Amino acid sequence: MTETLDAWTTIDGDSEHYLGWRVERLRSLAERLLARAVPLLSVVPRAAAVETKLVLADVLRRDIEAIDLLRTRIHELGDGWEPAWTPPERPAGAALDLARATTGTEVLRRLADGAGELRRAVDAAGDLPAVLDEPTRDVLARVRLLLDQSVAAAARTTPAPEELDVVAAPADPARPMSQPPLPARDARFTLLDPGTPIKHPLAELAPAAQAGYVAQWLLISLEIPTIEFCCRAIQTYDFPFAFVRDMNRQLWDEVRHGQAFLQHSLAMDVPLGEAPATLQLWLATDVDQPELALAIHQRLGERIGIESAFSHVRLWRGLGDDRTAELFAVVAQDEIGHVAIGNRWVRHRSASEDVPRLDERARERRAEFSIASVPRGFEPEAYRRAGFTDEEIELIRLAYQDVQRAAA
Ligand SMILES: [Fe+2]
Ligand SMILES: [Fe+2]
Numbered sequence: 001m002t003e004t005l006d007a008w009t010t011i012d013g014d015s016e017h018y019l020g021w022r023v024e025r026l027r028s029l030a031e032r033l034l035a036r037a038v039p040l041l042s043v044v045p046r047a048a049a050v051e052t053k054l055v056l057a058d059v060l061r062r063d064i065e066a067i068d069l070l071r072t073r074i075h076e077l078g079d080g081w082e083p084a085w086t087p088p089e090r091p092a093g094a095a096l097d098l099a100r101a102t103t104g105t106e107v108l109r110r111l112a113d114g115a116g117e118l119r120r121a122v123d124a125a126g127d128l129p130a131v132l133d134e135p136t137r138d139v140l141a142r143v144r145l146l147l148d149q150s151v152a153a154a155a156r157t158t159p160a161p162e163e164l165d166v167v168a169a170p171a172d173p174a175r176p177m178s179q180p181p182l183p184a185r186d187a188r189f190t191l192l193d194p195g196t197p198i199k200h201p202l203a204e205l206a207p208a209a210q211a212g213y214v215a216q217w218l219l220i221s222l223e224i225p226t227i228e229f230c231c232r233a234i235q236t237y238d239f240p241f242a243f244v245r246d247m248n249r250q251l252w253d254e255v256r257h258g259q260a261f262l263q264h265s266l267a268m269d270v271p272l273g274e275a276p277a278t279l280q281l282w283l284a285t286d287v288d289q290p291e292l293a294l295a296i297h298q299r300l301g302e303r304i305g306i307e308s309a310f311s312h313v314r315l316w317r318g319l320g321d322d323r324t325a326e327l328f329a330v331v332a333q334d335e336i337g338h339v340a341i342g343n344r345w346v347r348h349r350s351a352s353e354d355v356p357r358l359d360e361r362a363r364e365r366r367a368e369f370s371i372a373s374v375p376r377g378f379e380p381e382a383y384r385r386a387g388f389t390d391e392e393i394e395l396i397r398l399a400y401q402d403v404q405r406a407a408a
Contacts, residue, residue, distance in 0.1 A: 030070035039099035045183035049160030052104030087177035188273035212268025217275035223258035225281035295362040298342025307377035343387035
């Protein structure tokens with residue numbers, strides 16, 4: 001330490017060199033993290049077993065968080081590094097190995113092997129303490145913690161049954177890190193034909209099994225598809241970095257929801273595979289315009305998710321199941337944030353007079369894939385927080401009125 005301090009005091013006039021050197025180390029660390037985040041963006045949709053998909057998405061969201069921290073610090077230090085999420089023309093090395101792994105276990109093993117090297121890179125970036133300022137040191141400590149948490153989370157995961165622990169082959173062998181045409185589905189679940197309307201067969205179930213079934217239904221039909229939506233959006237939409245940050249924030253929530261619903265359904269003794277799996281959300285949002293996809297998935301779909309979550313809170317509280325009610329209360333608050341993200345970026349891309357037409361196209365697109373668009377409730381306070389205007393809230397109220405009239 002003393003030696004290093006002495007070295008620092010004698011560099012006089014050469015501090016530029018040291019500043020550049022500091023940015024260089026941060027950038028090289030960020031590039032290494034990016035080299036595993038980019039393949040994971042396509043590996044997550046291609047992983048079949050739900051347990052594997054959730055843990056890989058959990059590693060991915062920590063990597064993106066670490067990249068965000070490093071990028072912010074690099075910018076503060078005067079450099080303009082930007083991560084490139086699109087797959088490289090000629091992928092190589094450990095990143096290519098990740099992209100080509102054929103089982104979730106293999107991906108996790110390769111991640112664990114690379115973690116040691118990444119940790120050494122974090123330590124190397126911080127090995128000249130006198131040159132390192134406090135904020136940079138804090139960032140490095142946080143990056144190290146995120147890496148350690150990923151390793152611990154991967155080790156804690158219940159492994160998926162071996163025969164289901166499959167990662168589908170990349171669609172295009174020449175571009176192994178790009179998004180698949182369809183995400184892989186867990187073979188324990190019956191895959192519904194895209195034309196089949198999705199509904200809960202709740203009435204046919206014994207009351208004790210209902211909460212577990214609903215949790216599993218949400219896991220496989222909504223949380224998992226939303227995780228995949230976030231991965232595809234980060235990799236393919238040409239939006240500013242703030243969008244990646246928003247989508248990653250959502251990825252954190254959806255992984256948490258997925259894990260909570262998985263545990264809840266297992267705790268209620270509902271074996272995996274009771275609820276049907278679907279691909280509709282992926283297909284319906286596979287459109288050229290990002291703002292249309294965001295209108296379909298978030299502005300409309302997750303808004304219905306808010307209504308549905310609040311109605312579940314009331315339902316389970318009424319039935320005396322406070323645990324399930326609490327779970328939905330947390331989900332409802334998170335969903336408000338996700339709709340706000342959708343609204344923010346829809347408005348970023350569209351003039352306000354174009355938004356009603358976008359809504360209409362979103363409803364048409366959902367209908368094509370048998371996904372409902374009618375309100376499941378009316379939550380004006382939540383809509384306001386999610387970024388809807390008074391006029392838009394009034395339209396939702398009128399639509400909900402029609403639903404109630406039709407049901408009466
Ligand atoms: Fe969710
Ligand atoms: Fe959500």
